[in-house]
Amino acid sequence: MRVFTASLATETNTFSPVTTDRSSFEMAFYAGPGAHPETPTLCSAVIPALRRRAKAEGFTLIEGTAAWAEPGGYLRLDAYEGLRDEILAQLRAAMPVDCVVLGLHGAMIARGLDDCEGDLLARVREIVGPDVVVAASLDPHSHLSPKRVAAADILAAFLEFPHTDFVERAEHVVGLALAATRGDIKPAISTFDCRMIDVFPTSHEPMRSFVDRVKALHGRDGILSVSLIHGFMAGDSPHLGTRVMVVSDGDRAAGDALAARLGLEVFAMRGTTMMRNVGPGEAIAAVKAGGHGKKPFVVADIWDNPGGGTAGDNTVLLHALAKSGITSAGVATIWDPQAAILAQGAGEGTVLDMRIGGKTSAASGTPFDATFEVRRVAPAAWQSFGSSRVPLGPSAVLRIAGTEIDVIVNTNRTQTFEPDVFSNLGIDPLAKQLVLVKSTNHFHAGFAPIAREIIYAAIEGCYPSNPAKANYRKLDRAIWPIVEHPFGPSEAAA
Secondary structure, eight states: OEEEEEEEEOBBOTTOSOOBOHHHHHHHEEEOTTOOOSSOOTTTTHHHHHHHHHHHHOOEEEEEEEEEOOSBSOBOHHHHHHHHHHHHHHHHHHOSOSEEEEEEOSBOOBTTBSOHHHHHHHHHHHHHOTTSEEEEEEOSSSOOOHHHHHHOSEEEEOOOSSOTTHHHHHHHHHHHHHHHHHTSOOEEEEEEEOOBOOOOOTTSTTHHHHHHHHHHHTTSTTEEEEEEEOOOTTSOOTTOSOEEEEEEESOHHHHHHHHHHHHHHHHHTTTSSSOOOBOHHHHHHHHHHHOOOSSOEEEEEOSSOGGGTOOSOOOHHHHHHHHHTOOEEEEEEEEOHHHHHHHHHHOTTOEEEEEESOOSSGGGOSOEEEEEEEEEEEEEEEEEETTEEEEEEEEEEEEETTSEEEEEEESSOOOOOOTHHHHTTTOOGGGOSEEEEOOSSTTHHHHGGGOSEEEEEOOTTSSOOOTTTSOOSSOOSOOBTTSSOOSOHHHHHO
């Protein structure tokens, strides 16, 4: 048995001013054939999973390129086509193959091409023909187009948000792909359009119970896999929205029925799944009133989240913190390559006046000016995300003079995942009254164990957080909350 694998992934925020190009992949993660590290990344975990299976089972594994860019604005079409054609050429050179397993995200949009993953999967299918198994892992914050469903035999997304199960779900996809290649199963994909878009954190109810029930369906009554595609509300795509996807063992009717039943359950939960959030002033006031304890308050800047494609340099919460009288805090991170370079040049221990953040666009807020002490510089800082390592690039810790407020400025734009974003740079998060992170919910798994309380702070304008007001131009059907009753009378009755 010959298996080909590769990965090409990013998440495109079509409202973001941050351009994504070839260098965005090379800065974040790029590994040529055979060069993927043993540690998995979010969207390429199928590669190390296949390595383990190939070693144990003796089949031939041919590895192609793996590339990931941090979420940002529109991808340049030439960058996508170059990486796509690189992988397709590797596949052609590997032929004949019995199986193709790809690590994808599902929300990649290039200028001039709305469905990059559908395009890639269709071209893979054209090369390998109808009888070769084609499988792919997906992020649930994606757009599930008919084109990619038609081109694939097996698709499955992470179930958890935060995505703590990306390795587990990669192994799930690999296991199904190998079983299908051996002829042990005959996968059939069913989908249901929930006609909505919302936020579905599995760290909270009601989604916690829903996902636990979904997991229990796997392997029962001919059901091989169930995924909830949350959708990605910052991507202006014709396929925007939430969908349920079921992979059955040759029983499409059963898959269709289950997808519809679960999809209507999700629709019934609309407007109830989002975590409670407050404005920046209320968030900082709650921390101030709570005083200093044995654990820090964790305030999440949920919409200026580089993991959703924003710049990550909004300063609204930083200004509110500086004015509050709170003197002990850690901030991770403010994306500001210029400030990081200036601090690197000044060196540790230098005190200087500096302007940070507020640079990219009006959504970034006003720049923050202060006298800072350069506490730490690092030429290649990093943080953990589960078993993977996320680079921050050249970074620095800047302490606001006269306080113990430490701000991390970095060059490689990324959201905050784990407390070691602080400890790796010499900051003890447990010693702070407040830690401020830029992340919607991926921080939760790492920070919940050390948090006195988690407060979700929403700053308007950083992200199209209200779909009813977002300027979608390509959406081709009615979805909630843009339309209150997106199912017509006959569909609703059915």
